Amino acid sequence: MLPRTDPTRHDAEIPLTGSGSSGAPAEFETPAGLRAKDLLSIGDLSADEIQLILDTAEAMKEVGTRTIKKVPTLRGKTVVNLFFEASTRTRASFEIAEKRLSADTLNVAATGSSVVKGETLADTVRNLEAMAPDMIVLRHAAAGAGHLAARLCRARVINAGDGMHEHPTQALLDAMTIRQRKGRVEGLKVSIIGDLLHSRVLRSNVLLLRALGAEVCVCGPATLMLPDMARLSVRATTSIDEAVEDADVIMLLRIQLERMRGYFFPSLREYFQQFGMTVARLRRAKRDVIIMHPGPMNRGVEIASEVADGPYSVILEQVANGVAVRMAVLYLLAGARHE
């Protein structure tokens, strides 16, 4: 092997400082950063950027195994968690991630804020921006809320779920879980079953899984199919047995009653009979299948308790990986350029 001559190593090696340190480990393999200032959609990320986030998350996971679960990396940075929709997992996960990186965090929930007095999203964001936070983690019921916020402020914006559009960090933690269990994402068969129409988790996951080269099959009642299914290059079926049969990964989606305007199926009980993941259906799956769910689960609707708590379920691993993925995103975006 030829010695690598890289003039950027050692002294000149620290382009972000110029001060130079000794034989420091920083090797600036390209790409070392994310191109965009914000994380709004999986569609904005290249496959390399997705891998970078997942690799960084693997390293971040170790911090959570220490006695002192804290590193000084984001000391002095302020992160606002702006949540206009209910959330337990995502908000707790972001907050823990921020605290483990030593950022100062501020939680603003819609209830108890000026939103109830009629303030618009744009005004809320502008006012928060005036207090110079470094990052805003935003969840909102409207698709594109993150894009709007990102245009209005210098702070980096992380989309923590915007309506029925996307939930990028969920797809990233799902991919991390798949990679840990299967060693890869490429070439795997992933079946996503449930309320496809209302699911931002589905959209982010399809974009990410396709970018990394997985085969995706989606399954649900015809009334809950996506209108633009053809554009996503996925296989669609209304037969759960077909979706289960040769899948390496089965991902269940919550029936989102709160977003349903109209009647999509006769009853929850009938939905469970037709599309619920039961032990009987799981028996037809591959022996090494894994069962995923982004939470919160409706037990007895999209998933039977025996399956959710069973040996094939990796649902709690997903939650554990969520913290590491969010630490990785916060870390990488903190170095991102902004115009």
Add this chain to the structure above:
Amino acid sequence: MAADQVARTVTRIAHEIVERHRTLDDLALVGIRTRGVPIARRLSAVLHDITDVAVPTGVLDITLYRDDLMRHPVGPQPVLRKTEIEFSIDDRRILLVDDVLYTGRTVRAAFDALIDFGRPRSIELVVLVDRGHRELPIKADYVGKNLPTSLRQSVQVRLEEVEGVDEVVLEDAPED
């Protein structure tokens, strides 16, 4: 430094370590990523050959502790890799290993990182090359080679495990 010199230097440092320590039982090696890691592993192998004691060896990534991380608003972040210290460092004598000692800032970051893992009895510093130009009051306990350099020069340490060849080369940095 050519390959055989690198090998002899590592062996010499291992002997110095044995000389200075009555027992190796409470020692542990911790290599700083990237090139401190293979050097620490080689030291561990030589120490085992000499004394038959297996000194536990860990890997430390100091990226999250760097003092220059957030000082610049723009620019990509350094690539973060995993820290792997699978033994308790409490009350151990830690030998911290890196390839080049320069400003001392990496070592400063490594102290902070290590201390988050526990309270070692002591920390000693092992470097393959000391090139001078310290910006912090830090001194190595074991030095492979003192290499006087100018600020314009760069020290390239290449190791079999990383670059496929063992050598230390002094290069003139390109004009900016």
